[in-house]
Amino acid sequence: MEQLLRDLSRVTLVDRELTDVLTEVTRIAARGIPGAEASSITLIRNERPFTAAHHGQMALDADELQYAHGGGPCVDAGRGGVLLRVDDMHVEQRWPDYVAHLVQETPVRSSLSIPLPYQGSSIGALNNYSTQVAAFDSPESLRAGLEIAEVVAVAVANADAHWLVVEQARNMGLAMESRAVIEQAKGVLMAQQHVDADQAFEILRQASQRYNRKLRDIAAGIVEGTQVRR
Incomplete structure (x- = not known):
């Protein structure tokens, strides 16, 4: 975990597009969360969520279904600043419209959405998806997710600020x-x-x-x- 956190803190910002930076951040983050097969970063701008970067098509597909169907765990985690875990999409009762389409259109069975805390508020969420049931139902997954999300939030904010100045x-x-x-x-x-x-x-x-x-x-x-x- 220490090496992964160091890798996140060393991501190069200079002379790179914002999307490239955030994609590298997402790839490194996905490596450190047990159970994650695909990951993404959802950011909230002017109350509108969007996927700033993703590692694995499954993550992008799941994110976009949430945006299209009025919400879901990554959106609520980003807006509300709360961690949201889904152990089995086939029996999940929250977000019924999103879940119904997710089950039909993707192989996602479980997910873990962790808010990105920065300066007292949430700027978005780190989303993790798996084709396995209860892939994130372990103290290791939750602990790693929370630790990584804090570093990711700083990396995202720094990359965004650098890109804005450039x-x-x-x-x-x-x-x-x-x-x-x-x-x-x-x-x-x-x-x-x-x-x-x-x-x-x-x-x-x-x-x-x-x-x-x-x-x-x-x-x-x-x-x-x-x-x-x-």
Whole structure:
């Protein structure tokens, strides 16, 4: 268990897509929970659950059935911050709509959904599925699940925060590039048509509307045109 927790804490965040990071986290987590044949991470954003990563198609199928049929153990664990175990889907009485479709469409017989605690609240759930009855009915499974979920929650939060910073930086870079291109195009128009800066921008704006293209693309075309002529 100590090695697995170390592996989770060492997952690389830099220069990777968020999905890749969370998929690695899920794969490592699944390795450490006795009984788990497939695992997934459900996150809750604006009250809407979604599977951020999964290890094993069975986990993704089971998650998506819950979203489609109004709830289930992983959704309730993520929203309510409570651990939920199902020992036998064939006799489970909770979530009847979800369970009925799960039994028909997947080989899942038991599951363990553990909330992901972070800064006093639950950000989602770590979901584990098995084709065996009562696969998680042991102190070892519960203890491992709870320990791993705490580390997974931190890893998920860190990966999410890192991705957000990178995305913001990328968007800022794109915005600065766009602004520079637009300023160049305005300069070209001012020189060619003997207009001031406001009039040049208005020419760009009208062209953007007329041709239904982004203002930046119109500006880039003007700048490229002058470079070709040179």
